[in-house]
Amino acid sequence: xxxxxxxxxxxxxxxxxxxxxxxxxxxxxxxxxxxxxxxxxxxxxxxxxxxxxxxxxxxxxxxxxxxxxxxxxxxxxxxxxxxxxxxxxxxxxxxxxxxxxxxxxxxxxxxxxxxxxxxxxxxxxxxxxxxxxxxxxxxxxxxxxxxxxxxxxxxxxxxxxxxxxxxxxxxxxxxxxxxxxxxxxxxxxxxxxxxxxxxxxxxxxxxxxxxxxxxxxxxxxxxxxxxxxxxxxxxxxxxxxxxxxxxxxxxxxxxxxxxxxxxxxxxxxxxxxxxxxxxxxxxxxxxxxxxxxxxxxxxxxxxxxxxxxxxxxxxxxxxxxxxxxxxxxxxxxxxxxxxxxxxxxxxxxxxxxxxxxxxxxxxxxxxxxxxxxxxxxxxxxxxxxxxxxxxxxxxxxxxxxxxxxxxxxxxxxxxxxxxxxxxxxxxxxxxxxxxxxxxxxxxxxxxxxxxxxxxxxxxxxxxxxxxxxxxxxxxxxxxxxxxxxxxxxxxxxxxxxxxxxxxxxxxxxxxxxxxxxxxxxxxxxxxxxxxxxxxxxxxxxxxxxxxxxxxxxxxxxxxxxxxxxxxxxxxxxxxxxxxxxxxxxxxxxxxxxxxxxxxxxxxxxxxxxxxxxxxxxxxxxxxxxxxxxxxxxxxxxxxxxxxxxxxxxxxxxxxxxxxxxxxxxxxxxxxxxxxxxxxxxxxxxxxxxxxxxxxxx
Ligand code: ADP
Ligand code: MG
Numbered sequence: 001x002x003x004x005x006x007x008x009x010x011x012x013x014x015x016x017x018x019x020x021x022x023x024x025x026x027x028x029x030x031x032x033x034x035x036x037x038x039x040x041x042x043x044x045x046x047x048x049x050x051x052x053x054x055x056x057x058x059x060x061x062x063x064x065x066x067x068x069x070x071x072x073x074x075x076x077x078x079x080x081x082x083x084x085x086x087x088x089x090x091x092x093x094x095x096x097x098x099x100x101x102x103x104x105x106x107x108x109x110x111x112x113x114x115x116x117x118x119x120x121x122x123x124x125x126x127x128x129x130x131x132x133x134x135x136x137x138x139x140x141x142x143x144x145x146x147x148x149x150x151x152x153x154x155x156x157x158x159x160x161x162x163x164x165x166x167x168x169x170x171x172x173x174x175x176x177x178x179x180x181x182x183x184x185x186x187x188x189x190x191x192x193x194x195x196x197x198x199x200x201x202x203x204x205x206x207x208x209x210x211x212x213x214x215x216x217x218x219x220x221x222x223x224x225x226x227x228x229x230x231x232x233x234x235x236x237x238x239x240x241x242x243x244x245x246x247x248x249x250x251x252x253x254x255x256x257x258x259x260x261x262x263x264x265x266x267x268x269x270x271x272x273x274x275x276x277x278x279x280x281x282x283x284x285x286x287x288x289x290x291x292x293x294x295x296x297x298x299x300x301x302x303x304x305x306x307x308x309x310x311x312x313x314x315x316x317x318x319x320x321x322x323x324x325x326x327x328x329x330x331x332x333x334x335x336x337x338x339x340x341x342x343x344x345x346x347x348x349x350x351x352x353x354x355x356x357x358x359x360x361x362x363x364x365x366x367x368x369x370x371x372x373x374x375x376x377x378x379x380x381x382x383x384x385x386x387x388x389x390x391x392x393x394x395x396x397x398x399x400x401x402x403x404x405x406x407x408x409x410x411x412x413x414x415x416x417x418x419x420x421x422x423x424x425x426x427x428x429x430x431x432x433x434x435x436x437x438x439x440x441x442x443x444x445x446x447x448x449x450x451x452x453x454x455x456x457x458x459x460x461x462x463x464x465x466x467x468x469x470x471x472x473x474x475x476x477x478x479x480x481x482x483x484x485x486x487x488x489x490x491x492x493x494x495x496x497x498x499x500x501x502x503x504x505x506x507x508x509x510x511x512x513x514x515x516x517x518x519x520x521x522x523x524x525x526x527x528x529x530x531x532x533x534x535x536x537x538x539x540x541x542x543x544x545x546x547x548x549x550x551x552x553x554x555x556x557x558x559x560x561x562x563x564x565x566x567x568x569x570x571x572x573x574x575x576x577x578x579x580x581x582x583x584x585x586x587x588x589x590x591x592x593x594x595x596x597x598x599x600x601x602x603x604x605x606x607x608x609x610x611x612x613x614x615x616x617x618x619x620x621x622x623x624x625x626x627x628x629x630x631x632x633x634x635x636x637x638x639x640x641x642x643x644x645x646x647x648x649x650x651x652x653x654x655x656x657x658x659x660x661x662x663x664x665x666x667x668x669x670x671x672x673x674x675x676x677x678x679x680x681x682x683x684x685x686x687x688x689x690x691x692x693x694x695x696x697x
Contacts, residue, residue, distance in 0.1 A: 004189075004197040006091035007123055008134040008179050010066035011039040013141065014089070016080050017071035017096075018043030018051045025095060026071045028143035029131065033069075036138035036147070044068075061087040069131065069141050074098035077127065078112045085120025092117070093141060094126035100185045101128055110187050117188045129184030130160030135177055136203055142182065151176015152205030152288050154198045156191060158183050158212045166277075174422050175285065178203040190215040192223040199227030205288045207233040208280055214265070217593030221269045221616060228270030229449050234283045234441075236274040237262055260598075261590035264614045268623070270448045272441060279437060282427070286438035289425025290403040292446040293372035297323035298439055299365045300346035302377035303353045303384065307409065308346035311377055311432035318440040320372075322346070329368040336360050346377075354383045359392040366400040373403040373439045377432060380410050390417035394424040403442050405435035456618035456663075457656050463664060465491040467697070470667060474694040480526045481690050483570045489673065489685050492661045494654050496685045499572030505547035511571040512546040519546065520572045520686070523553040527564040529689070532604055534560040540574065575677045575684045581636050581646055582675035584612065585655055585685075587662040589669055595662040599627040599655055601636075602675040617659040624655035637678060646678040654683055667696035 013033060019026040026045075030052055033041045042065060043051035046058040060068050061083050068084045070077055070092060077096050084092055099110040110127065117124040125132055131142030135150035144160070146167035153175060157163045160182040170177070178201070181194060191211055198204040207227075214220050214237075224233060266273045274280040298320045302308040315322050322345050325333075333343035336357065342348035349361045358378070366374055376393050378384065386408050397404040406421050406428040408414050418428045429435045469488040473481050481488075484501045500511045501524050512519045523536035531537050535556040541549050550569050557564055584602030587595050593616045600612025613630040615623050628637060628648055639645035654676060662668050671690040676683050 003200055004123055006066050009137050012065045014042045014044050014060050014063035014065035014068045016044040016060050016068055018045050020052050025143045029069055032140040032142060038137045060084045065089050067091040069093045071095045078116055082116050085122055090122055092122050092124045093129060093132055095129055095131055097128040099127040114187050124188035126184035130163055130182035133180040148177040148180055153177050153208055153284055154179040154204040155208050156181045156183055156194045157210040159210060162210055186215050192220045195227050195233055196223045199231050206284050207231060208284045209235040211235055211237050214592050217265050221265055224269035224271050225453055232287045232445050234272045234274055234280055236280045258590055260614045261593040261596045265593040265616045268616055272444060282434055282438050283441040285427050286441055287445060290442060291401055292442055293403050295372035296320050296443045297372045299323045299371040300375045300377055301362050301365055302346055303349050303351055304379040305348055307377055307432055308348060311375060312346055314433040314436040318436050320440050320443055323371045326368055326370055329364055332364045351381055352383060355385055355388045358389060362396050366396055366402055375405050375435050377407040380413055386417040390420040397426060405438045407432050407435045454620040454622050456620045459493055459657055459660055461493055462491040470692055470697055473692055474697055478526050479692050482524055483688060484524055484567055486688055489688055492657050494657050494685050495683055497573040497575055499570055501568050501570045503568035505550040508550045508569055508571050509546045512543050515573050518542050518574055520574055521549050521553060522570045523557045524567040524570050525557060525564045527561055575686055579644060580677040580679040583678050584674040585658050585676050586672040597659050600631050601633040618663050619656055619659040624652045628652055644680040646680055647682045650683045651678050667693050669693050
């Protein structure tokens with residue numbers, strides 16, 4: 001193991017605050033370490049002569065330790081860690097609670113702890129951690145009641161209590177662990193550090209995590225991307241923060257909460273997201289035990305019609321599809337199955353099938369090149385021996401090298417068969433949906449291993465002009481900008497229709513005269529969020545009506561909000577909506593992941609339709625392209641019901657240009673282009689709204 005080897009493969013561990021006092025955490029840790037650790041355990045406690053018969057040291061500085069586990073009272077932690085640092089200890093686990101999670105005093109203490117760890121370059125776990133484990137060196141440096149069984153899973157958890165529950169359960173399930181870490185408050189080391197370390201570690205087959213948040217989304221994406229093609233990472237994430245959504249004053253802000261950010265961020269990191277604890281371990285088990293499929297097609301072999309249909313339904317709901325078997329396979333099956341059987345997928349070997357018939361059908365199907373993976377699905381019958389079926393399944397899986405999941409349904413009668421399967425890394429489930437989930441996860445992971453991350457494009461833009469537009473807003477003491485900031489988009493090469501903001505009816509008429517055909521007029525006010533809600537947009541205004549319309553728009557706005565600051569009226573070229581699709585391209589800043597770029601169906605009903613997708617910026621060309629395919633309305637863009645397809649390339653480019661804009665300017669807190677009208681001839685940003693943080697300009 002490379003990085004963090006001081007934590008997971010130490011020779012000498014000092015337990016600072018070790019004691020044999022009944023019921024204490026210091027005692028529990030000593031006991032757990034003494035019960036199996038390959039190296040030396042050194043109790044440190046100036047108040048005691050011995051701990052469990054070992055002479056106790058006065059100071060961590062006397063221990064010559066690789067790793068210090070600290071269980072002293074909160075006030076003593078920082079001095080102890082400093083002493084450890086001075087003595088050359090570079091790995092520390094702080095078990096003690098009473099830091100960031102405990103009010104302002106605790107937060108101050110945590111800041112000091114971070115300072116000391118940084119000063120000495122200490123890899124520090126916690127504080128407020130249950131501890132860590134590493135089975136290759138027999139180390140259980142936790143105060144939990146359970147030991148981990150050795151195995152290939154490395155597990156990080158933001159909840160220490162959850163670790164003890166998982167270990168208790170996993171031992172019974174035959175799941176084994178390499179390293180386990182209770183992340184605690186993540187003051188220094190966080191999920192990114194462990195993903196990186198485990199990606200480098202031969203003993204880790206699969207990384208699994210229970211996370212409540214991600215400390216630094218950007219770092220996490222970068223780190224995980226380097227690891228996930230080689231080592232699968234599965235995470236269950238709980239807890240939602242509203243920090244981003246609270247202040248939202250744009251459509252994107254309302255749509256793109258932290259949930260979308262996690263969804264997008266984890267996906268971009270190549271991390272598989274489990275929706276429940278069950279999924280987390282189902283995914284972990286199959287990823288550890290089974291090879292990856294060559295394709296997303298699955299075949300089902302069963303002796304029971306009903307469960308076969310259930311399985312087919314579950315496949316339909318997943319990313320997998322039912323394989324269409326080749327003619328050779330169908331021929332072989334029809335030779336070996338009775339007439340009432342079904343040779344098509346799901347293959348039904350019929351309820352009276354004995355082990356031989358079942359086995360030969362599984363063999364034939366596994367040998368079919370059009371089959372990516374196989375589900376062996378059975379109900380108990382008098383002529384079928386489950387243990388034999390399990391042994392056959394294990395042999396055939398090994399022969400063909402394709403992933404297999406088993407559903408030998410039943411209760412106690414399955415136990416022996418299940419053990420045989422599980423020993424060979426084949427998961428067995430009662431519920432076919434879980435078998436499908438497992439194989440679907442393998443297919444998802446295969447696609448992650450095949451990903452090629454492309455660098456985001458760097459378009460030639462006028463950054464200075466964009467900065468001017470933003471600064472001029474600040475001059476007016478105005479943090480919310482509307483169409484008066486159109487120049488910002490133009491500076492970044494995002495097409496906008498011809499138009500101008502003016503502050504007299506006469507000037508409006510002049511602009512309209514310059515523009516071909518009818519125009520659109522919009523009231524411009526930082527106090528009016530959605531202009532059409534207050535009758536502030538007039539579409540198709542003829543030249544002769546421009547001056548009157550100007551007066552109407554201002555009057556309506558005044559009626560709506562008498563004290564509104566009205567900057568004027570925008571006179572804008574008409575965009576042909578008949579052949580166009582109104583889309584939205586926007587950005588909201590997530591506290592963890594940073595700028596989240598959103599694309600979807602736009603117009604005035606965006607929030608109701610909520611047909612959007614998101615990526616953490618910077619967004620590359622393939623990612624932007626994928627976004628245009630992901631929304632439900634994607635067929636509209638590519639020409640549906642006799643309509644011409646819109647210029648998708650221009651849409652994709654706009655997403656990337658917006659991504660570049662919001663990456664270049666952290667001062668832009670949120671931004672909507674709604675609508676970005678996509679037509680067969682290109683795109684036009686007809687409306688823009690953004691919020692700026694003047695302090696960041
Ligand atoms: P708001 O979102 O503040 O109500 P918009 O500028 O987005 O204001 O205008 C509302 C709607 O009016 C748009 O969704 C679009 O349907 C239509 N619209 C606005 N500008 C134009 C334009 N230049 N050409 C055609 N239709 C437009
Ligand atoms: Mg709009």
